[in-house]
Amino acid sequence: MKRTLSFILILFLFGISIGVCQVPKKSLYTNFCSEKISIDGKFDEAAWKNVAIASDFVMIQPDNGKPQPKDSRTEVKVLYDNEAIYIAASMYDPEPNKIPRELTKRDDFGTADIFGVSINGFNDGQQYFGFYVSASGVQADDLYTNSNGEDFSWNSIWNSHVDITSFGWTVEMKIPYAALRFSSEKTQTWGLNFFREDKRNRFAYTWNLIDNKISNEATQMGILEGIQNIKTPTRLFFIPYTSFYYKSNPELVTKEFKLGLDIKYGINDAFTLDAILIPDFGQTTFDNVVLNLGPFEQQFMENRPFFTEGTELFSKGDLFYSRRIGGSPSTYPEVADNEEVIKYPKNVNLLNALKVSGRTKDGLGIGVLNAITNRAFATILNTSDQSERQEMVEPLANYNVFVLDQRFRKNSSVSFVNTNVFRESHFRDANVSALVFDLNTKKNTYKLNGDFKYSKVSEDKNIEIKRGINSSLYFAETSGKYRYGFGEQYISKDFDNNDLGINFQTHYHAFFGNGSYRILNPTKTFNSFGIYANLYSEFDNRTDRIQNANINININSTNKKNDYYGGGFSIKPVETYDFYEPRTANEQKFVTIPRFINFWTYISTNYNRKFAIDFNPSFAFVESKGRINYGFEIDPRYRFSNKFSLVYSFNFFRQNKNIGWIDTDADNNIIFARRDRVTYTNTLSGKYSLNNKMNFDLSIRHYWSYAVNHDILTLQDDGSLLSNDAYTTNKNSNFNTWNMDVSYSWWFAPGSQLTILYRNNSLLFERDFDSNFGTNFSNVLNTNLNQIFSISLRYFIDYNAIQNIF
Known part of the structure; x- marks a missing residue:
């Protein structure tokens, strides 16, 4: 083992690299602009006429490396001043009238063509800030890092405008330096890439090729040169907000008024301070609470x-x-x-x-x-x-x-x-x-x-x-068609x-490995195809008993019509020992977990179609008489227009003769039960977009899960379970939760938002219950229903704008 680790370390110290040829990075030179740029999608200012053009995009999906056709070409220009950088992009399309343009809320494109720019102000190959605009004018932004991938929860303040033209569509963008991070050097060299998605054909292109043989996107950016001696403005922003809440339930009615303030301050061009004073999170999304019968x-x-x-x-x-x-x-x-x-x-x-x-x-x-x-x-x-x-x-x-x-x-x-x-x-x-x-x-x-x-x-x-x-x-190994990995913890x-x-878990050591195969370019049958295998084993430190052993195989694919298919299975080939389910400080207590095998499959049809559906059934056999698990999830969706769409989801899961902890009695006997558990989850989500800044959203969830105990069992010292006729306490569980949110949001100015929300929710837990769906649905709606009506206003204030006024 020591020799193996030594070899691995030597491999990294000398930077050995096998079998991958790095494509030369493209470079784009930008110009300083002294005239005011109007963000209108027209590119009619004189400064745009004498600046270099980024072109010759290449496909990244599905046919990695294929040049973009001339009649669908993309051309991009970049300018800068002391306040921001400016992007002008022209997307050619032979059929402009067929460009998908679904309207959605921010950070959610739906079915629409997309243009984006990725910027790394340090050019360090580790991260980038991404700014995207759909053909309907909807904005999205993200922070990409090698470790976390794309994070669309990151938001910034910037401006954009889209035009549909006779040759395709255009995007003009203004990205303030406040939205970026870079050094204080007089001459800047940034990592840069442009992205375009042709949603109609499901083709994705970039200016600098992102080679799918390499898993790191941030190292495959082009170069932006020419930014020099910029005098960036003070990055100080205030976001005051006010909220009003009207809350009612069968017992109480309350009214609440809140004021608060968020502050963002650029300490310099690379460091930022964010602060919240008197925070208000009353309009955040509800949690999907479940009936948790496990130890964690x-x-x-x-x-x-x-x-x-x-x-x-x-x-x-x-x-x-x-x-x-x-x-x-x-x-x-x-x-x-x-x-x-x-x-x-x-x-x-x-x-x-x-x-x-x-x-x-x-x-x-x-x-x-x-x-x-x-x-x-x-x-x-x-x-x-x-x-x-x-x-x-x-x-x-x-x-x-x-x-x-x-x-x-x-x-x-x-x-x-x-x-x-x-x-x-x-x-x-x-x-x-x-x-x-x-x-x-x-x-x-x-x-x-x-x-x-x-x-x-x-x-x-x-x-x-x-x-x-x-x-x-x-x-x-992180490149090529065949990849593998192994590790320990x-x-x-x-x-x-x-x-x-x-x-969740402690006192264990684990060994694991994985291997995979994927196609890098489409075949006659598939646009994408991959097989992934994982092996995992885990041992208790105190007894060396095996806590977990699992072999997992997954297959994922996309056909030529861009429908997704896949499936797999998971096997636990040996008995294992669970030291957590007994819920005791006694380190010697464990319950024996039998062998099992689990199968699943899925289909997800192309979301470009007005009607699409996801379907995911699963089935598991446990090596115990009558003990099986089965269920499915089905998610039909329909896009009525570019403004209006609905998605319904139904999930059913049943566990027959499931075994789990229910109590510890007065004599410190650990009580388990053999039980049947059934779970239903119904959700409905929808949106109606008036335009790219105003949206109505609907989110409804009814979750119902119950467990009926049939046999009471006592845990033995050897991990087995013995029938117990003396324990008579009712430990059945019936859990219902209901949540409904209806909201209206209006981005009336950059960084400024008005939100009106109506929310109702309730929760019901019972030991004695009727396992009838209608009865449970009625009970949760009629028991302690909480209702909230709230209005929240947030306004973005740039210190520089205030300074200019005064």
């Missing part, structure tokens, strides 16, 4: 803009789970026999937050994120005298993330990450640090990455500190990053 918490997506925009640095090392900030309290009160908790806060209030991030000209990225949350209290009722008392369940707390990320050789990096949570008084504190590296050979043919993480947690400031480690190493028993991160 449900992980939710982050929907709050501050914690999604520009957080690439903070995701290094996978230590940061932003939902911890302003999440549920970290403790639950202990009560006497004559007491009960009658009010427990769902979330902790966030007081303020700020983040500073950027990168020096030498490639050192620095990120600091800090947030403070308020105290939270539970209300406890004394059932003897009906008196109430308050107990603090979350103190004043400070959350901090600090990142140093050094990039080098245009495709590699080494990072240091630290997360820290400090709570006042005797409450729990936590500190986690990580060293993370991602090394790639010069031509991006091989990769070596890994990390070492160290956690230090104090449950109480007077109690001994708990320390743990988590380390991984992975090597892979070790996590000690006391590793814990859950105060500001999320981690």
